[in-house]
Amino acid sequence: MSTASRNELEGQIALVIGAGSIAEGIGIGRAIAISMTRAGAHVVAADMDLESANGTVKLIHDEGGSAEACSVNVLDDTSITDLIGGIESRHGRLDILHCNVGLGKSGPSENTSPADWRRISDANLTSLHVASQAALPMMRAQGRGVINVTSSIASVRHVGYPHLAYSATKAGANQFARALAVELAPDGIRVNSIIAGLIDTPRIGITLAKSYGARSETEMREARAQQCPLGRMGTAWDVAEAAVFLASDRASYITGTELMVDGGLSASIRQAMDG
Numbered sequence: 001m002s003t004a005s006r007n008e009l010e011g012q013i014a015l016v017i018g019a020g021s022i023a024e025g026i027g028i029g030r031a032i033a034i035s036m037t038r039a040g041a042h043v044v045a046a047d048m049d050l051e052s053a054n055g056t057v058k059l060i061h062d063e064g065g066s067a068e069a070c071s072v073n074v075l076d077d078t079s080i081t082d083l084i085g086g087i088e089s090r091h092g093r094l095d096i097l098h099c100n101v102g103l104g105k106s107g108p109s110e111n112t113s114p115a116d117w118r119r120i121s122d123a124n125l126t127s128l129h130v131a132s133q134a135a136l137p138m139m140r141a142q143g144r145g146v147i148n149v150t151s152s153i154a155s156v157r158h159v160g161y162p163h164l165a166y167s168a169t170k171a172g173a174n175q176f177a178r179a180l181a182v183e184l185a186p187d188g189i190r191v192n193s194i195i196a197g198l199i200d201t202p203r204i205g206i207t208l209a210k211s212y213g214a215r216s217e218t219e220m221r222e223a224r225a226q227q228c229p230l231g232r233m234g235t236a237w238d239v240a241e242a243a244v245f246l247a248s249d250r251a252s253y254i255t256g257t258e259l260m261v262d263g264g265l266s267a268s269i270r271q272a273m274d275g
């Protein structure tokens with residue numbers, strides 16, 4: 001559970017893209033949205049699955065926070081620009097843009113078709129460009145803004161099974177953040193990525209058991225926990241803490257870098273890794 005309670009994002013408008021969860025429970029984007037409202041922000045919780053975004057907003061409203069749900073498909077440029085245009089019309093500003101969607105296709109790379117590759121690349125990389133370009137005029141006019149990206153341990157390490165398109169595009173996301181940070185520094189806009197390690201989200205139960213060669217979901221979860229030097233997978237709240245920190249003025253001198261939230265995984269030479 002997030003401990004964010006200070007009002008450091010009070011009065012700010014935050015857009016979290018991918019703020020739902022692909023199954024019941026707390027995915028990373030949902031935790032980020034909730035944690036940002038706990039820090040005082042009004043959150044626009046956007047997701048391809050509007051029902052799931054509504055679920056996030058309900059959790060926020062239930063605890064007295066401020067949020068609205070929106071539908072967006074990061075594979076559709078117009079959908080992204082319409083979303084951000086709507087925020088401009090309704091709120092007149094955008095302080096925080098957090099891009100959280102990540103798609104991938106694990107398995108031998110010969111099974112990843114060019115069409116798969118383009119879809120993954122569009123979701124994990126092109127959408128970052130489209131969203132940040134749409135947000136820029138507002139952030140420039142404000143003289144400040146924060147753009148954060150949820151990246152993965154897979155962007156810097158082999159994950160223990162083939163996951164090529166995901167790894168390569170998440171690595172691109174890291175460099176996207178670094179290069180854009182330098183370009184936008186004179187505008188007072190900071191850009192960073194969060195490298196999430198092995199995180200216990202609803203998604204992993206659906207997508208990962210096979211990749212681990214595990215007989216059951218429990219075995220897969222145990223294998224992941226054992227890989228992490230801290231002895232457990234991270235939670236979505238662990239990643240959300242980093243997102244709130246990077247969005248806040250506590251991180252006012254931090255831009256163009258990656259924040260590892262991986263329980264020491266990337267510092268270890270343990271053999272098998274995943275993301």
Ligand SMILES: NC(=O)c1ccc[n+]([C@@H]2O[C@H](COP(=O)([O-])OP(=O)(O)OC[C@H]3O[C@@H](n4cnc5c(N)ncnc54)[C@H](O)[C@@H]3O)[C@@H](O)[C@H]2O)c1
Pocket residue numbers: 017018019020021022023026027028029046047048049052072073074075100101102103123150151152153195196197198199200201202203204275
């Ligand atoms: N779970 C992990 O172990 C882990 C580790 C490292 C990085 N990550 C990254 O963290 C992020 C969130 O992961 P999660 O495990 O919480 O997954 P998740 O699938 O629960 O959350 C992602 C959300 O994105 C939404 N989404 C999917 N396609 C979309 C599209 N085309 N347009 C708009 N929204 C779309 C989904 O509906 C979902 O609500 C991803 O970028 C993922 O790559 C996860």
